[in-house]
Amino acid sequence: MIEEIKEGYVKVEREHGIATIEFYHPQRNSLPGQILDALAKDIHSEGLNPDTKVIVLRSAGEKVFCSGASFDELASITDEAQGAKFFNGFAQVINAMRTAPQLIVARVQGKCVGGGVGIAAAADYAIAAEGADIKLSELAVGIGPFVVGPAVERKIGVSAFSQLAIDASMWRPADWARRKGLFAELHADAAGMDDSITRLTTTLSQSSPEAMREMKKIFWAGTEHWDALLRERAKISGRLILSDYSKKAIARFKEKQS
Structure with a gap:
């Protein structure tokens, strides 16, 4: 299934219990x-699909996983309600x-920039390749x-999260992200990354769905209030x-992008 979007898409492919959700936007996979x-919507739908045993979240292209919020859309926001609605999109994901x-x-x-870091942090297991440097550019x-802060802080801790948030212009290398726990694995190239993803997801697709569900509940314990929390953060x-x-x-x- 492919949902065509102006200048981009989100598509879902399913095979052997593995659902792969891919997004793309020509402006460096912005959102x-x-x-x-x-x-x-697609993540929620796959969550309800009893045939889906594991989900892979990826983007198209080679050099950029996600550059965060769309600057075109940010520039078009004219009131607080519109702004809250846009940022609530990250909360929903x-x-x-x-x-x-x-x-x-x-x-x-x-x-990964901004919201892209948040998506990587919200994954249960992130596998990266060299060049997957990260930056939280929002303060700039x-x-x-x-909105993404709770997910990033949960994964890498308050200290590392605050470092990223405060120095909004500094890229942290992929190995920094691995050492802080954002990435579970870091591979020298895309081939190694993809081999590891295939190995892990194949194993998970053959594992006990009930056991994995119970594990995920434990991993995310204490976040039950996030529906309300992230909506409030979106308003800020x-x-x-x-x-x-x-x-x-x-x-x-x-201007720099043009």
Whole structure:
């Protein structure tokens, strides 16, 4: 199944109990609202599918896993309600990943920025390749990693999360992310990464679904309040993105991209 989106897509492929959800956007796999909505819907749907034993979340292309929020969409936000709705799209994806009973394996083939770091953190097991450097760039545009913060902090701890959030312009190398626990594995190239993903997901697809469901409940214990928490965090970003500082910063970023 492929859901075509303006200048992008989200598609789901299923084989031998493994559901692979892939997203793509030509602007470095950025995430406009439509892609966020489709991702959340497809993750939720696979969570309800009794034939799906494990989920792989990946993006298309080679050098960028996800560049975070769409700057075009950020620039078009005109009021707090619209802003909260957009940032709630990230909340919906993270919460869909959190509540899906299946284990989710993320394939991180390239750089992660902002919301992309949040998606990698919300996966139960992230396998990356060299070059998958990370950055939480939100402060640079006048907001903060409010929505993805709980997922990132849960995975790598308060200290490492605060380092990323405070120095919003500094890339941390993929090995830093591995050492902090964001990535479970880091491979020298994409071939090694994909071999490991195939090995792990094949094993998981043949493992006890009930045991994996119970494991996932334990892994995510204490996050039951995230539905409300992430909605409230989305409101903070939705308010801050309207500031003059944010509008000017976004305009500068868009100029660099053009």
